[in-house]
Amino acid sequence: xxxxxxxxxxxxxxYNDIAESFSRHGISYKTVSYQFNNKNEDEFFxxxxxxxxxxxxYDAVFSVNYFPLVAVCxxxxxxPYISWSYDNPLDVPDIEKTLGLVGNHxxxxxxxxxxxxxxxxxxxxxxxxxxxxxxxxxxxxxTKQEERLYTSDVSFVGRMYDSMFGHxxxxxxxxxxxxxxxxxxxxxxxxxxxxxxxMLTESLMKRVNDHFRELQPDTQFVLPKEALAxxxxxxxxxxxxxxxxxxxxxxxxxxxxxWTNCDFLQNVxxxxxxxxxxxxxxxxxxxxxxxxxxxxxxxSGIPLRAMDILGAGGFLLSNYQPExxxxxxxxxxxxxxxxxxxxxxxxIFYKEHExxxxxxxxxxxxxxxxxxxxxxxxxxxxxxxGLAF
Amino acid sequence: MNKSELTITYLINTKxxxxxxxxxxxxVSVTGGSVIDMGDETDLGLRYHEIENVRPxxxxxxxxxxxxxxxxxxxxxxxxxYTKCAHILFHSPDHxxxxxxxxxxxxxxxxIPGGNDIDTVRAEFSEVPNIDExxxxxxxxxxxxxxxxxxxxxxxxxxxxxxxxML
Numbered sequence: 001x002x003x004x005x006x007x008x009x010x011x012x013x014x015y016n017d018i019a020e021s022f023s024r025h026g027i028s029y030k031t032v033s034y035q036f037n038n039k040n041e042d043e044f045f046x047x048x049x050x051x052x053x054x055x056x057x058y059d060a061v062f063s064v065n066y067f068p069l070v071a072v073c074x075x076x077x078x079x080p081y082i083s084w085s086y087d088n089p090l091d092v093p094d095i096e097k098t099l100g101l102v103g104n105h106x107x108x109x110x111x112x113x114x115x116x117x118x119x120x121x122x123x124x125x126x127x128x129x130x131x132x133x134x135x136x137x138x139x140x141x142x143t144k145q146e147e148r149l150y151t152s153d154v155s156f157v158g159r160m161y162d163s164m165f166g167h168x169x170x171x172x173x174x175x176x177x178x179x180x181x182x183x184x185x186x187x188x189x190x191x192x193x194x195x196x197x198x199m200l201t202e203s204l205m206k207r208v209n210d211h212f213r214e215l216q217p218d219t220q221f222v223l224p225k226e227a228l229a230x231x232x233x234x235x236x237x238x239x240x241x242x243x244x245x246x247x248x249x250x251x252x253x254x255x256x257x258x259w260t261n262c263d264f265l266q267n268v269x270x271x272x273x274x275x276x277x278x279x280x281x282x283x284x285x286x287x288x289x290x291x292x293x294x295x296x297x298x299x300s301g302i303p304l305r306a307m308d309i310l311g312a313g314g315f316l317l318s319n320y321q322p323e324x325x326x327x328x329x330x331x332x333x334x335x336x337x338x339x340x341x342x343x344x345x346x347x348i349f350y351k352e353h354e355x356x357x358x359x360x361x362x363x364x365x366x367x368x369x370x371x372x373x374x375x376x377x378x379x380x381x382x383x384x385x386g387l388a389f
Numbered sequence: 390m391n392k393s394e395l396t397i398t399y400l401i402n403t404k405x406x407x408x409x410x411x412x413x414x415x416x417v418s419v420t421g422g423s424v425i426d427m428g429d430e431t432d433l434g435l436r437y438h439e440i441e442n443v444r445p446x447x448x449x450x451x452x453x454x455x456x457x458x459x460x461x462x463x464x465x466x467x468x469x470x471y472t473k474c475a476h477i478l479f480h481s482p483d484h485x486x487x488x489x490x491x492x493x494x495x496x497x498x499x500x501i502p503g504g505n506d507i508d509t510v511r512a513e514f515s516e517v518p519n520i521d522e523x524x525x526x527x528x529x530x531x532x533x534x535x536x537x538x539x540x541x542x543x544x545x546x547x548x549x550x551x552x553x554x555m556l
Binding site for chain 2: 007009010011030031032033034035036037043044045047048049052273275276277
């Protein structure tokens with residue numbers, strides 16, 4: 001089998017592990033990358049990518065995350081297109097225009113999101129949990145110096161999110177402000193169920209956009225429901241992360257690895273960013289507790305960060321996620337919390353109980369290695385797409 | 390967009406190639422644009438932001454001068470900029486070692502000097518998306534008779550590049 005891999009220009013976290021799995025299975029591939037300005041319209045890309053497809057003979061095109069113009073080119077040239085996303089939401093405007101194209105095989109790691117698309121009639125959208133390359137992660141060792149650098153009671157690797165929520169809210173009338181504030185407050189207290197999409201009704205979005213136009217009659221801007229939902233999710237997630245990290249930092253040593261520091265973090269050691277393929281795994285191995293605080297809009301799936309922690313053999317303390325609970329036993333393979341208080345109590349308990357912690361981390365790692373290897377998941381993906389792996 | 394309206398940024402490295410400055414002058418006189426010397430001591434992170442902030446329509450590099458800019462995962466930082474890019478090489482591909490094998494975006498075009506078998510080079514560097522032969526441009530000093538045709542050849546190349554890159 002010969003594949004053309006389309007890779008987003010900035011690179012994707014899972015590309016190397018996927019490519020390694022392809023090589024292991026004797027699948028030859030060529031990789032091309034591109035930076036889009038507009039994911040739905042780019043005449044240059046269409047022409048060049050089509051030329052690539054025609055210059056050689058490929059059995060399929062594969063990409064990490066979904067790219068509508070790749071789907072269009074593949075469709076026009078009758079070549080199957082397989083995408084497997086770790087992003088959620090997908091950040092593709094007007095995705096409905098291309099998602100259903102014949103030859104498209106779209107794999108998402110969040111079951112609820114997948115079911116949503118399937119209910120809309122996109123039967124070519126499938127659920128596929130993410131994977132982890134445990135063998136690669138096991139090979140990453142820490143020097144004594146690195147152990148000293150990365151050791152902590154609690155580590156968190158992730159963004160602190162700059163949400164647009166405040167900007168959108170400022171442009172709302174008083175009724176909408178009150179409504180959206182209530183939605184945010186209620187959703188913030190709920191772990192494991194995302195109801196914001198249901199609350200952002202058509203009439204509410206119309207009222208929000210009507211008020212925008214009242215304030216700025218010349219504006220062409222229309223706030224889509226998806227953008228407001230994402231802004232709400234980012235805002236709640238940011239608050240969750242700040243609150244929990246600050247609470248924990250009062251009781252124990254907390255290291256945060258993020259692209260940017262956040263002024264609202266107190267007593268937390270800001271460690272700068274850490275690279276995905278080396279430092280991050282070392283952080284997970286050296287930390288007593290590794291926090292996963294999921295982006296709130298992710299409804300059921302196991303995020304890549306949780307997989308990374310488990311694969312590295314780190315102890316995972318995560319917010320409740322339905323699919324995490326489905327595959328892993330809470331308290332045996334991973335530990336999940338359902339409120340800030342619960343997270344605090346569990347962090348304090350497991351910090352003091354190293355033996356239990358180590359046992360849980362080992363169980364989680366072994367289960368992830370068996371259930372979620374790249375070979376296993378890619379084999380399922382290709383079989384589902386009607387191709388041999 | 391009219392070609393004269395394009396924002397063009399040249400990336401050169403005078404520390405490694407002393408002819409870059411003079412050649413950049415030849416090119417700019419044909420295409421317009423500004424020149425950034427990657428060979429000076431400026432912090433590379435700042436350099437990247439400087440290039441990014443210009444939002445160039447076209448980046449033209451000599452001898453892969455821009456390949457020194459790398460991301461945390463060692464991929465080309467220039468890949469992250471939405472732009473068309475021409476990498477003009479004045480030596481045979483082997484001269485550049487693994488730099489030429491770094492993954493380039495589909496919007497990048499690599500031009501190699503004449504005298505190389507283009508099909509062999511394309512096969513050997515199959516991961517480089519768009520390889521073509523460059524027009525004869527002399528690197529010698531300005532007074533050299535070989536340089537007489539430079540402006541005409543650069544113009545010919547530029548017109549062709551704009552067509553290929555759909556500028």
